[in-house]
Amino acid sequence: MTATLRMTHQREIILQELSRCGTHPTADDLYEHVRKQLPRISLATVYRNLEILSEAGLIKKLEVSGRRKRFDWDLAEHNHISCMKCQRVDNIDTTAAQVDTLSSGRHKGYTLTGLRIEFIGLCPTCRLHSEEHKEKGEQTMGCRKSTTSTLGDQQRQVLEALAQTATPCGSKDIAAATGLESKQISCQITALKKKGYVESPARCRYEITEQGKQILSQ
């Protein structure tokens, strides 16, 4: 395991593409899009980074059925609905109450740590074009949603630590304050900067922005 996560150009573009498309792309989907900006990027780099970034809590790895893994920029807890035909995956809102009804209590001696709900159906597009497009209908990654993404747990922790201190601080200070592994700090900070919640008045010094304070108070 590494001690520090770096925000490389490749990583930045991958995050950017994932945030731009409102969908739940596979590694390969993203590769095709990232390639337009970084023609020399390797598919392995995309796979590697999606794995690393999801472990670091910057993005989410989806556990939906099907052979290919999918990734999600939206860190908020939510379930999914997928199309039988084109495999496209969309978000659904299941209220906490509904989920609680199902997950309350222990089952078969298991200690419950999660619940995965996946609706299966035919998406509007596939229903219409029901005859024509045979199996070819793999989703095109359009920009359907201007994602207002939620903070990940670690991002929130970092932001809270920055809110506490008056003076701009370095990543070591943040590591100490949050108790987080220093490995992920700098990467989280870069992500927070991109979102506009953090700024850097001097090299390696960071402070929270007004926008950052606002999102914390929500």
Next chain:
Amino acid sequence: MTATLRMTHQREIILQELSRCGTHPTADDLYEHVRKQLPRISLATVYRNLEILSEAGLIKKLEVSGRRKRFDWDLAEHNHISCMKCQRVDNIDTTAAQVDTLSSGRHKGYTLTGLRIEFIGLCPTCRLHSEEHKEKGEQTMGCRKSTTSTLGDQQRQVLEALAQTATPCGSKDIAAATGLESKQISCQITALKKKGYVESPARCRYEITEQGKQILSQ
């Protein structure tokens, strides 16, 4: 596509092993067990038959997360709970009411055709041996359950047709009576014989047993 499904020795043993183990084995799990009775069987045969048998409705293919497909002898509608650590899969009971709450209404314009609920947790064994077995804990297919399996749709149809006629009849008659593709009849009959719901008084002649009448009236 084939016109008739045959009940080969390999298919019989695969079904037998799947019915004996109360678990939800992968193709490879089953291969290892079937091999004890048929040392010359090919892994491809196991994969092929699991696919064919699930298409014919004799068994069920599970769509749980994780990379490997799993199969189920129990044809009744039910959901699953899987262990984060050893990937083992068990059944859970979710009442129709609970599921209805979740699945009622349309979502995002999708036409709903299914709902998949998967609980994630740590199974009792993994919780206990939490430190020792590292990743090696892939389930051993024990005989934990004496499965009283439910009839598949097609099996029920065949059985109902047999219940209607007084005299033992051949598979063509059954095909005509049920309107099912003749392809699956003989295979379904063999399965029903194994379950004790059908018997054959003469070659290629079949009739329903007392037990068979009983299960129909449930």
Next chain:
DNA sequence: ATGTAATTGATAACTATTATCATGTCAAGA
């Protein structure tokens, strides 16, 4: 500005599954 651990691109390796094909076998009808 610098040293070094983290990351990259290229590619081999890997896991799970499906396809191919020559050979063998099941089962409906005679």
Next chain:
DNA sequence: TCTTGACATGATAATAGTTATCAATTACAT
């Protein structure tokens, strides 16, 4: 009971999706 041809099998190659390897490059704390 025998025949016959469609169906199934075993061995193995091929495929899809992902992960591992490694020499060369690069981001970043100091």
